[in-house]
Amino acid sequence: MSRREAAASAAPRPSGLAGMSLACRDVSFSYEEARAPIPALRDVSFVLPAGGSLALMGASGSGKSTLLQVIRGLDAPESGAVVLDGAAPVDVGYAARQREVGLVFQAPELQLFASTARDDVAFGPRRLGWPEDRVSTAVEEALDVVGLPPAHFAERHPYTLSGGEQRRLALAGVLAMRPRLLLLDEPFVSLDPGTRRQLVGILERLKAAGVTLLLATHDADLAWALCEELLVLREGRAAAAGAWDFSAAGGRLLAANRLREPFFVELWRRLGRDPQRAPRTAAAAAEDLS
Amino acid sequence: MTSSPDETAPLLDIRGLHYRYAGASADALADLDLRVHEGELVAVVGANGSGKSTLARLLGGLEKPTAARLARACGHDLLADDGRIAARRDVGVLFQNPENQLVAQCVEDDVAFGLENLAWPPADIRRRVDEMLARFGLEELHLREPHMLSGGQKQRTALAGVIAVPRRVLVLDEPTAMLDPAGRDEVLAAVRELHGEGLAVVYVTQEMDEAVGADRVVALERGTEAYAGDADGLFADVALVRRLGLGLPAAGELALALAERGRGLRGLPLTMDALLEALGGAP
Numbered sequence: 001m002s003r004r005e006a007a008a009s010a011a012p013r014p015s016g017l018a019g020m021s022l023a024c025r026d027v028s029f030s031y032e033e034a035r036a037p038i039p040a041l042r043d044v045s046f047v048l049p050a051g052g053s054l055a056l057m058g059a060s061g062s063g064k065s066t067l068l069q070v071i072r073g074l075d076a077p078e079s080g081a082v083v084l085d086g087a088a089p090v091d092v093g094y095a096a097r098q099r100e101v102g103l104v105f106q107a108p109e110l111q112l113f114a115s116t117a118r119d120d121v122a123f124g125p126r127r128l129g130w131p132e133d134r135v136s137t138a139v140e141e142a143l144d145v146v147g148l149p150p151a152h153f154a155e156r157h158p159y160t161l162s163g164g165e166q167r168r169l170a171l172a173g174v175l176a177m178r179p180r181l182l183l184l185d186e187p188f189v190s191l192d193p194g195t196r197r198q199l200v201g202i203l204e205r206l207k208a209a210g211v212t213l214l215l216a217t218h219d220a221d222l223a224w225a226l227c228e229e230l231l232v233l234r235e236g237r238a239a240a241a242g243a244w245d246f247s248a249a250g251g252r253l254l255a256a257n258r259l260r261e262p263f264f265v266e267l268w269r270r271l272g273r274d275p276q277r278a279p280r281t282a283a284a285a286a287e288d289l290s
Numbered sequence: 291m292t293s294s295p296d297e298t299a300p301l302l303d304i305r306g307l308h309y310r311y312a313g314a315s316a317d318a319l320a321d322l323d324l325r326v327h328e329g330e331l332v333a334v335v336g337a338n339g340s341g342k343s344t345l346a347r348l349l350g351g352l353e354k355p356t357a358a359r360l361a362r363a364c365g366h367d368l369l370a371d372d373g374r375i376a377a378r379r380d381v382g383v384l385f386q387n388p389e390n391q392l393v394a395q396c397v398e399d400d401v402a403f404g405l406e407n408l409a410w411p412p413a414d415i416r417r418r419v420d421e422m423l424a425r426f427g428l429e430e431l432h433l434r435e436p437h438m439l440s441g442g443q444k445q446r447t448a449l450a451g452v453i454a455v456p457r458r459v460l461v462l463d464e465p466t467a468m469l470d471p472a473g474r475d476e477v478l479a480a481v482r483e484l485h486g487e488g489l490a491v492v493y494v495t496q497e498m499d500e501a502v503g504a505d506r507v508v509a510l511e512r513g514t515e516a517y518a519g520d521a522d523g524l525f526a527d528v529a530l531v532r533r534l535g536l537g538l539p540a541a542g543e544l545a546l547a548l549a550e551r552g553r554g555l556r557g558l559p560l561t562m563d564a565l566l567e568a569l570g571g572a573p
Contacts, residue, residue, distance in 0.1 A: 289544075
């Protein structure tokens, strides 16, 4: 059984989601400051096909969070365009597509506010104006997907949950709106290894269900485990976009951007194997080595 | 000089410590013992909510224990208000988020902040700050505003400020969690150097490979000690590691996966180098 199959069989699968394609075309954005605007993104271009997965990496301050917010539509690009499912902002239906982009902020548990898990997750769907029975179905499914079965968790106060449970509850609040493109900003920071494994499983299931994934992270191992492609931002510019490149030049590019190779890539290189064909998980590595 | 009745006594000596947050129905820390001696590096690991950060704050004299049979830091009684205030001078604490720890307008003012509060003479402050800027590679950034620094630079500035005040114990609460890999390496190198000079270090982390190099690892489970000993001993007990919500370093996870497929390696490698050696040695 493959990694994906194993993950997908372990928990309920999110249903009815088909991925959205994303293209950024020369996207630029600056933060307004008293003295002068501070450019945060400069001419960023890349394409992420529907159902694809892209790791967004780069040094602290390289523009990762800004890019996610621009893609979600919380900030409008100064120039360039975010194209969703082939539709540009001027096209009919763009706003509806934008609502199908989910953004999970850094430390999203800080934004939990309702007095029950159910109400917190229901907030987004209700704001979309969904009828209450649809909201209810979406909430229960989202809680299931993140491993917080509604029977046990729906009526709990968010503050009585552990930190890892709160992080997953916040993710459920985004998933309940049925995003077809999911943007995650450093979702693994401060999670214990067990909770990270759970979150990796959740993201694997979403991928298997077809959701397009854009994952900003400093963690090269998790980025490599989850994402087919890589976008490196450097001072707001795309320093690399596309397939992972572990050639000598690719290694220099990672180092220049304060990044490192994934563990299994370094292992493969040091074993004299082709790093480009390195496994993405311990199970796959063991399969290959045994 | 700080008072220490017995030089061989542990710098941190905690016995039967309890801490309960106001309004909480259970202890965040319960009947906890911890002893840390001069020059020791102790890693503290545990699931989210197991009490690691609470412990860090208590050791730094930033919270009052709810109860304890004994709670001393560098000879100061953490149960007494004046003891905690005195402990804050000997025990430096560095937190996770570099954004929250810088208070001044520029790097060198931030490094000087603790010394100014202690009313050091200006010339002594200048000398000490220059020494800290040099040691943490911050000389060229000395007038930089904190918001213009990278995460790693911010965390090094915060660490320089903590260490500028001569300390006997350094408590670090996930100091690398929010940093990029290069920033993480910078902070780890600085911590290793301080430990090499004899400073006692308590290092709270979720990164299992960071715990591997510690002299001792303490694992917390719902506020109590679930394990104390060397890293090899903790990671060899895979059932315990899983129960605690932890994991093995990547090398160890691969060794386990190999063992499941009938290719057990000699020993349990926990680092890339140990793994390569074990793979080379296996048939």
